[in-house]
Amino acid sequence: MVSMEEKIYKPREFARLIGHSVFTLQRWDRLGILKAKRSPTNRRYYTHQQYLDFLGKREAYPHSEDPHLEESAYTAQTSHYHTFQRRKQMRIITIYNKKGGTGKTSCATNLAANLAALGFKVALLDGDEQANASMLTLPHRYQRPTLTHVVSENVPLLDAMYQARRNLWIVPADMHLTRAVEYIHGQQDFDVLCDRVDDLQADLEESASEELPWWNKPEVRPRDFKIEPTTQEEFHTHPDYLDFLIFDNPPNPNALTTAMLYASQEVLIPVELEEYAYQGLAQMFEDIQRKFRRRQQKLKITGIVPFKVNHTGALTVDYLSSVWRAFPTLTTFSIHTDKTIPNAQAYQKTSFEEDRSSRGAKELFALALRIAGYQGKIVGFDDCKHCAHARELAQQAEVVEV
Numbered sequence: 001m002v003s004m005e006e007k008i009y010k011p012r013e014f015a016r017l018i019g020h021s022v023f024t025l026q027r028w029d030r031l032g033i034l035k036a037k038r039s040p041t042n043r044r045y046y047t048h049q050q051y052l053d054f055l056g057k058r059e060a061y062p063h064s065e066d067p068h069l070e071e072s073a074y075t076a077q078t079s080h081y082h083t084f085q086r087r088k089q090m091r092i093i094t095i096y097n098k099k100g101g102t103g104k105t106s107c108a109t110n111l112a113a114n115l116a117a118l119g120f121k122v123a124l125l126d127g128d129e130q131a132n133a134s135m136l137t138l139p140h141r142y143q144r145p146t147l148t149h150v151v152s153e154n155v156p157l158l159d160a161m162y163q164a165r166r167n168l169w170i171v172p173a174d175m176h177l178t179r180a181v182e183y184i185h186g187q188q189d190f191d192v193l194c195d196r197v198d199d200l201q202a203d204l205e206e207s208a209s210e211e212l213p214w215w216n217k218p219e220v221r222p223r224d225f226k227i228e229p230t231t232q233e234e235f236h237t238h239p240d241y242l243d244f245l246i247f248d249n250p251p252n253p254n255a256l257t258t259a260m261l262y263a264s265q266e267v268l269i270p271v272e273l274e275e276y277a278y279q280g281l282a283q284m285f286e287d288i289q290r291k292f293r294r295r296q297q298k299l300k301i302t303g304i305v306p307f308k309v310n311h312t313g314a315l316t317v318d319y320l321s322s323v324w325r326a327f328p329t330l331t332t333f334s335i336h337t338d339k340t341i342p343n344a345q346a347y348q349k350t351s352f353e354e355d356r357s358s359r360g361a362k363e364l365f366a367l368a369l370r371i372a373g374y375q376g377k378i379v380g381f382d383d384c385k386h387c388a389h390a391r392e393l394a395q396q397a398e399v400v401e402v
C-alpha cells in the first residue's frame, strides 16, 4: 500500500486539493513559485510533502484570482515596435458562439491557417462531428486517431495531430464524436481537455525564441505570405512546439463545448448582426460567467468579430453600432459577406488559398495579424466606410449618455 508520504498527485488533483487552477499551477511552476516534479516521461506531478508544505505556508503564495471573464481589447496585447519574439507559452483560444452558422468554423480554419502562414505553429481541434474544419486534411484520407479517441480513450493530443499545411496541425473530428460528448457527460469529466492539454505541454518543447521577420516592420503585405501544402511525410510529422491551440466548437453547445472552454485562456466570438445581437452576446457572457463561477481560472475575451456583415440590409449599421456601443473595446473590424469564404470551403481550401485578393481573404488575414498582436499597417486592407459610420454612431451615443 502507498503511504501518504509517497502519494503523488497529477496537476489537476493537486490543483483541486489546494483550491487553485491548473493554469495557476503551470504559472507557478514556470515562475518557480511552486515547482512541479517531473516523471521520466516529463509529466508534471506533485508530492504529498509539497501539499503539506503548501498548507504550512499558504499565506506566502499569491492570492487566488477571482474566477471571472476578463475583458481585454484585442489590440492592446502588445505594443508596437517592441521586438517580437515567439512567446514561450502557447495561446489557447476557443472560437465560441452558442448559435450555429455564425461563422465559427470559417473563423477558426482561416485564423489558424493564416497564423500558420505568418510563421506561427498552430494546432486546430475540430469539435464538430460533421468535421468541417477537418476537411483541410483532405485529400489525405481520414486519419485515426481523432478528437474522439483523444477524449474518450486517453490518446495523447500529439498523436492525433496531422500537419495539413506547413505549420498547421489539425486534430480532426469524426462521425463518432458524440462518443466523446457522452464520455464527458458519463464521467462528468469536464476537465478532460485540460488534462490532455497539460500532457501536450509536457510533450512539447518550449518555443524557440525566434524573431518573426515581419513583426518590426511598420507595414506588412498579406500577399508576401503563403499557405503552403505539406508532403505525405510532413503530414504525419508532429509539431515540436506550438504558438496557438485553437478550438472549433460544436455547432450547438454540449459537454465538449464546456471542456473546450475550460481548457482555454481566451475566447473569440464571431457574431452575426441581427436584432438583439448585443443582448445575445450579453446573455452568452452571463452563461460563461456561470460556468466559471466555481473555477479559479480567468477567461479572456479576445474579441467579438462581426461576421457575414452585409450592408445591403437597411438595419445593419444600427445592429453594428449597438454591438460597438455595448462592447467598444472588444469589437473588431467586420468580416463582410463574401462568396470566397463558402467557395473555398467547398474545395477544402482556406479563403486565402482560394483567392487572396478577395475581400473575405484580406479581412480574415488582417484578423490573424491583429489577433497575433501586430499593430502596423496592413497593406490593401482598408476600414469599411459603412462600418466606420456605425462606430461613429456608437461613439456619439456614448457622448450623449454622459
Ligand SMILES: Nc1ncnc2c1ncn2[C@@H]1O[C@H](COP(=O)(O)OP(=O)(O)O)[C@@H](O)[C@H]1O
Binding pocket: 099, 100, 101, 102, 103, 104, 105, 106, 107, 132, 251, 307, 308, 309, 335, 336, 337, 338, 339, 341, 342, 343, 345, 360
Ligand atoms: N463572411 C461570410 N460570407 C459568406 N458566407 C459565409 C461567411 N462566413 C461564413 N459563411 C458561410 O456560412 C455558413 C456557416 O458558417 P460556419 O463557419 O460553418 O458557421 P458555424 O461554424 O458557426 O456553424 C458556411 O456555409 C460558411 O461558408
Ligand SMILES: [Mg+2]
Binding pocket: 104, 105, 106, 128, 132, 249, 250, 251
Ligand atoms: Mg462549425
